[in-house]
Amino acid sequence: MSRALRGLPNVSPATRDLVMATAERLGYVASSAASGLATGRTLAMGVVLPNVSRWFYTTVLEGIDAELRAVGYDTILFNLGLKGQDRDRVFHRSILRKRTDGVIALCLDFTPEERRQLASLGHPTVVVGGPVPGLRHVGIDEFGVARAATEHLIRLGHRRIAHLGGDDEHGLNKRVPASRRRGFLRAMGAAGLDVPEPWLASGGFQITRGRDAALRLLQEPDRPTAVFAASDEMAIGVILAARELGLEVPRDVSVIGIDDHELAEVFALTTMAQDPYGQGRLAARMTLDELAGAGGRASVRVPTTLIERGSTAAPPADAREA
Amino acid sequence: MSRALRGLPNVSPATRDLVMATAERLGYVASSAASGLATGRTLAMGVVLPNVSRWFYTTVLEGIDAELRAVGYDTILFNLGLKGQDRDRVFHRSILRKRTDGVIALCLDFTPEERRQLASLGHPTVVVGGPVPGLRHVGIDEFGVARAATEHLIRLGHRRIAHLGGDDEHGLNKRVPASRRRGFLRAMGAAGLDVPEPWLASGGFQITRGRDAALRLLQEPDRPTAVFAASDEMAIGVILAARELGLEVPRDVSVIGIDDHELAEVFALTTMAQDPYGQGRLAARMTLDELAGAGGRASVRVPTTLIERGSTAAPPADAREA
DNA sequence: TTGAAAGCGTTACCAT
DNA sequence: ATGGTAACGCTTTCAA
Numbered sequence: 314m315s316r317a318l319r320g321l322p323n324v325s326p327a328t329r330d331l332v333m334a335t336a337e338r339l340g341y342v343a344s345s346a347a348s349g350l351a352t353g354r355t356l357a358m359g360v361v362l363p364n365v366s367r368w369f370y371t372t373v374l375e376g377i378d379a380e381l382r383a384v385g386y387d388t389i390l391f392n393l394g395l396k397g398q399d400r401d402r403v404f405h406r407s408i409l410r411k412r413t414d415g416v417i418a419l420c421l422d423f424t425p426e427e428r429r430q431l432a433s434l435g436h437p438t439v440v441v442g443g444p445v446p447g448l449r450h451v452g453i454d455e456f457g458v459a460r461a462a463t464e465h466l467i468r469l470g471h472r473r474i475a476h477l478g479g480d481d482e483h484g485l486n487k488r489v490p491a492s493r494r495r496g497f498l499r500a501m502g503a504a505g506l507d508v509p510e511p512w513l514a515s516g517g518f519q520i521t522r523g524r525d526a527a528l529r530l531l532q533e534p535d536r537p538t539a540v541f542a543a544s545d546e547m548a549i550g551v552i553l554a555a556r557e558l559g560l561e562v563p564r565d566v567s568v569i570g571i572d573d574h575e576l577a578e579v580f581a582l583t584t585m586a587q588d589p590y591g592q593g594r595l596a597a598r599m600t601l602d603e604l605a606g607a608g609g610r611a612s613v614r615v616p617t618t619l620i621e622r623g624s625t626a627a628p629p630a631d632a633r634e635a
Numbered sequence: 636m637s638r639a640l641r642g643l644p645n646v647s648p649a650t651r652d653l654v655m656a657t658a659e660r661l662g663y664v665a666s667s668a669a670s671g672l673a674t675g676r677t678l679a680m681g682v683v684l685p686n687v688s689r690w691f692y693t694t695v696l697e698g699i700d701a702e703l704r705a706v707g708y709d710t711i712l713f714n715l716g717l718k719g720q721d722r723d724r725v726f727h728r729s730i731l732r733k734r735t736d737g738v739i740a741l742c743l744d745f746t747p748e749e750r751r752q753l754a755s756l757g758h759p760t761v762v763v764g765g766p767v768p769g770l771r772h773v774g775i776d777e778f779g780v781a782r783a784a785t786e787h788l789i790r791l792g793h794r795r796i797a798h799l800g801g802d803d804e805h806g807l808n809k810r811v812p813a814s815r816r817r818g819f820l821r822a823m824g825a826a827g828l829d830v831p832e833p834w835l836a837s838g839g840f841q842i843t844r845g846r847d848a849a850l851r852l853l854q855e856p857d858r859p860t861a862v863f864a865a866s867d868e869m870a871i872g873v874i875l876a877a878r879e880l881g882l883e884v885p886r887d888v889s890v891i892g893i894d895d896h897e898l899a900e901v902f903a904l905t906t907m908a909q910d911p912y913g914q915g916r917l918a919a920r921m922t923l924d925e926l927a928g929a930g931g932r933a934s935v936r937v938p939t940t941l942i943e944r945g946s947t948a949a950p951p952a953d954a955r956e957a
Numbered sequence: 958t959t960g961a962a963a964g965c966g967t968t969a970c971c972a973t
Numbered sequence: 974a975t976g977g978t979a980a981c982g983c984t985t986t987c988a989a
Contacts, residue, residue, distance in 0.1 A: 315984060316959095323958060340755050342731040346671035347982035350965045355668065357711070357734070365696055371687045378687070378714045382721050387729050388712040389679070392700045399704050407709050409664040412679070433662055521901055553901060556878070579843055579875060637968060638975090645974060669966035672981045960989080966981105973976075 318343065357387040358600060359413035361403075361421060363485055365392060367518065368546060368574055369589050370419055373441055376593025377417055384601060389413055393421070393484065400484060409434060415600040417441060417593075418448075422486045437603035439596045442589075443486030450612040451596050455489055458585045458617045459496025459543065462569045465583075465619060466539045467504045470627045471567060474501065475512035475530050475537040477523055477547045490515075493543040493571070512537060516547040523550025524557075531558050531566065538628035539567040545574035545584055552580050552624065563626035573620060581623035588615065640665065679709040680922060681735035683725075683743060685807055687714060689840065690868060690896055691911050692741055695763055698915025699739055706923060711735055715743070715806065722806060731756060737922040739763060739915075740770075744808045759925035761918045764911075765808030772934040773918050777811055780907045780939045781818025781865065784891045787905070787941060788861045789826045792949045793889060796823065797834035797852050797859040799845055799869045812837075815865040815893070834859060838869040845872025846879075853880050853888065860950035861889035867896035867906055874902050874946065885948035895942060903945035910937065 317324050317332035335341075349355045358381055362370050378388045391407055393400045408416065409430060415437040423431065423445055431438055432447075440450045466474050476497045479490035494513065501508050514530055516523035523542060527550055530537065542548035548570030555562050562568055570577070573586030592615055599610055639646050639654035657663075671677045680703055684692050700710045713729055715722045730738065731752060737759040745753065745767055753760055754769075762772045788796050798819045801812035816835065823830050836852055838845035845864060849872055852859065864870035870892030877884050884890055892899070895908030914937055921932055 319984095325958060328958080340731075340752065342727060342733070344672075344982060345732040345734040346668045346677065347965090348984070349668035350666075350672055350967085350982080351984040353965080365687060365693045365700070371693055374687055374712075375714075378712060379716065382714065382716065382725065385724070385728050387734065388714070390696075390700060390710040390712055392697075392704065392710070394701065394704065402707070403704065405664065406707050409662075410667040411664070412667040412709065430662070520898060524901060550901075576842060579846060579872075641968095647974060650974075666966055669981090670968070672966080672983085673968040675981080958989105961987085963984105963986080965984085968979105968981085970979085971977085973974100 315343075355412060355414050356385060357389050357413045358597065359389045359391050359408060359416045360419065361391040361393065361408065361416060362419040363393050363421065363482075365390070369442065369518075369544075369572070372589040373419055373593035373596075376590035376595075377597045378593075379590075380594040380597035380601075386414075386597075386601070391416075404430065414604055415439075417596050417600055418445070420486045420489065421445070422484060422488075437600045439599050439603075441592050441596045443489045444612070445486070449599065449610070451592050451599065451615060452613075453587045453615055453617050455492035456496040456499070458571055458587070459493035459541070460500040461496075461617070461619065462541050462571060462585045463497045463500035464504075466541060466567060466569060466625065467500065467506070469539075469567065469625060471539040472504075472506055472628075473535075473537045474506065474508070474539045474541060475514065476508070477514050477516045477526055477530070477540055477542040477551060479518045479543055479547075480515050482517070490543060497541055516542070516550060518544045518546055520546045520550045520553070523547030524554045525550070527551040527554035528557070531555060531560060537566070539569070539625070542568065542570045545570035545572035545577050545582060548582055548584065548624070549574070549576060549580050552582065562624050565629065567625040567628070569625050571617075577620075577622065583622045583625040584620050585617045586620045587617045591615065637665075677734060677736050678707060679711050679735045680919065681711045681713050681730055681738045682741065683713040683715065683730065683738060684741040685715050685743065685804075687712070691764065691840075691866075691894070694911040695741055695915035695918075698912035698917075699919045700915075701912075702916040702919035702923075708736075708919075708923070713738075726752065736926055737761075739918050739922055740767070742808045742811060743767070744806060744810075759922045761921050761925075763914050763918045765811045766934070767808070771921065771932070773914050773921065773937060774935075775909045775937055775939050777814035778818040778821070780893055780909070781815035781863070782822045783818075783939070783941065784863050784893060784907045785819045785822035786826075788863060788889060788891060788947065789822065789828070791861075791889065791947060793861040794826075794828055794950075795857075795859045796828065796830070796861045796863060797836065798830070799836050799838045799848055799852070799862055799864040799873060801840045801865055801869075802837050804839070812865060819863055838864070838872060840866045840868055842868045842872045842875070845869030846876045847872070849873040849876035850879070853877060853882060859888070861891070861947070864890065864892045867892035867894035867899050867904060870904055870906065870946070871896070871898060871902050874904065884946050887951065889947040889950070891947050893939075899942075899944065905944045905947040906942050907939045908942045909939050913937065 317329045420442040514526040516526040570584040639651045742764040766772045836848040838848040892906040
């Protein structure tokens with residue numbers, strides 16, 4: 314009997330024990346489809362993301378899943394795929410099929426149509442890492458974190474600073490790379506520093522592409538003395554490129570990133586730490602709370618901290634005159 | 636009407652169009668719980684894995700999901716969690732709840748009890764990356780790939796070779812690191828080469844831990860001239876450690892790994908390539924095929940290839956005499 | 958405290 | 974080609 318298994322009241326201890334024991338012996342476990350139909354609760358949450366290959370997404374995912382798992386919720390992956398070809402089909406066939414009680418979306422940009430569809434589902438939706446109009450959101454101050462990183466370099470005495478940013482990838486939230494670039498430019502502008510056009514490079518948030526871009530940047534005769542990369546992965550790419558060119562970090566070039574990636578310590582990378590795992594947990598908690606009727610908490614902006622390791626220092630004396 | 640929406644025969648074109656149009660206008664999408672109840676098909680597959688943080692798992696997952704997505708299947712994450720505390724609960728509450736039509740398990744070791752439970756579910760189960768008795772399996776020849784990697788080093792003239800392997804992590808498939816170690820030892824033995832005890836180090840399949848272990852290994856006065864790491868991540872850790880110690884790869888020390896990790900190229904890492912993405916796709920396909928009644932195909936052993944990049948070379952002349 | 962019955966939203970089968 | 978209806982396996986409500 315259902316009441317006994319689920320620990321509801323009004324069941325005698327004897328009956329409960331009997332039922333439990335029998336269920337155990339038979340290996341009985343309630344079917345989720347049937348109970349979902351009856352209760353309207355699936356005990357599953359959907360996570361919409363562009364891929365499970367990049368550190369940020371998997372780390373957030375790990376946080377979401379940990380929080381959900383702890384309360385008996387399952388995580389369903391709505392991977393839109395890198396090329397985004399299946400995007401429509403994923404939306405219709407999966408997300409809208411009421412397979413989940415709520416949705417957490419990572420760094421995505423939704424079309425008005427998609428937003429309408431999500432809303433029509435009428436279940437809690439939270440966005441992580443890049444605000445979407447009309448949806449609750451947990452993330453960092455993208456503009457501020459970039460400005461702070463840049464100011465750190467300026468404070469050290471750098472004047473020739475390049476920025477390695479992300480691309481506008483189709484379907485991904487364009488606000489993130491854009492806000493970081495604006496934060497960088499604002500800090501530079503406030504310090505009266507110029508940024509030559511080629512010093513606004515882009516590295517797609519990846520180590521390899523960051524390295525490629527840095528290889529170009531650091532081979533110029535008048536190379537920058539510091540690089541602000543919009544993610545640690547790209548910053549690591551810069552460090553790798555510098556080494557390949559025989560440059561020493563931070564003696565010849567300073568590098569700062571954003572994230573506090575798991576490899577940041579190995580590379581002694583100075584970075585603006587954010588906490589994607591925690592953001593994932595928080596987003597899951599917000600979704601669960603809203604589901605429990607706790608009236609949607611507002612969006613949350615989580616803090617970032619400067620972690621100084623060994624990749625930033627004052628520029629070489631000769632560069633300081635320049 | 637259900638028939639029209641699903642494109643079944645015996646529906647007039649006119650009726651179909653009408654139904655489709657109306658559904659579209661109302662934003663109607665069939666509920667998965669109800670249709671799952673009625674058909675016994677959930678159109679979802681479960682993926683059991685230890686975490687979504689390591690490259691191998693996420694790459695396999697990406698492959699699985701791509702294949703499933705293409706046929707309208709959803710992927711449900713059964714993340715056992717690094718510490719494995721929720722393992723039992725995940726098993727009971729999620730996997731056994733008949734939320735999926737099949738299960739794909741990654742690199743896990745199952746207790747006899749867990750295997751019994753999986754079997755009792757009576758739905759297709761495929762294992763990737765480490766055989767489990769009684770379950771169909773896709774993976775590489777773990778023993779052979781390690782032997783081949785080691786033989787490559789021996790062929791180059793190395794005689795002092797260390798092995799950086801994985802740990803026995805609780806709940807993870809112990810056969811993988813064990814087979815690779817045996818493959819290494821077999822190759823060494825066949826060449827009449829000795830392996831001092833401390834040269835069988837362990838780096839937990841991670842860059843950082845691989846680096847730590849290599850730091851110890853390469854600081855010995857009589858250090859090895861080559862290291863065979865059981866994964867590219869650890870091999871990259873070795874390269875990083877070597878650089879920190881002022882050693883040049885491959886001049887001072889050769890390094891070979893297993894995987895063909897996305898960073899292998901950046902580090903010019905010679906490696907035994909496997910294809911986790913392809914393995915994921917294949918595992919998904921096998922599960923789908925079995926579901927379609929195609930009578931479980933047998934286990935599949937996928938090939939590996941030696942990719943020579945720049946991290947292996949003949950040992951220095953003075954070492955060759957030793 | 959327990960048993961019985963209705964209903965959840967589909968699909969599949971059987972009439973029509 | 975179409976409409977009606979039982980059945981899927983659970984939860985919930987109501988009666989006993």
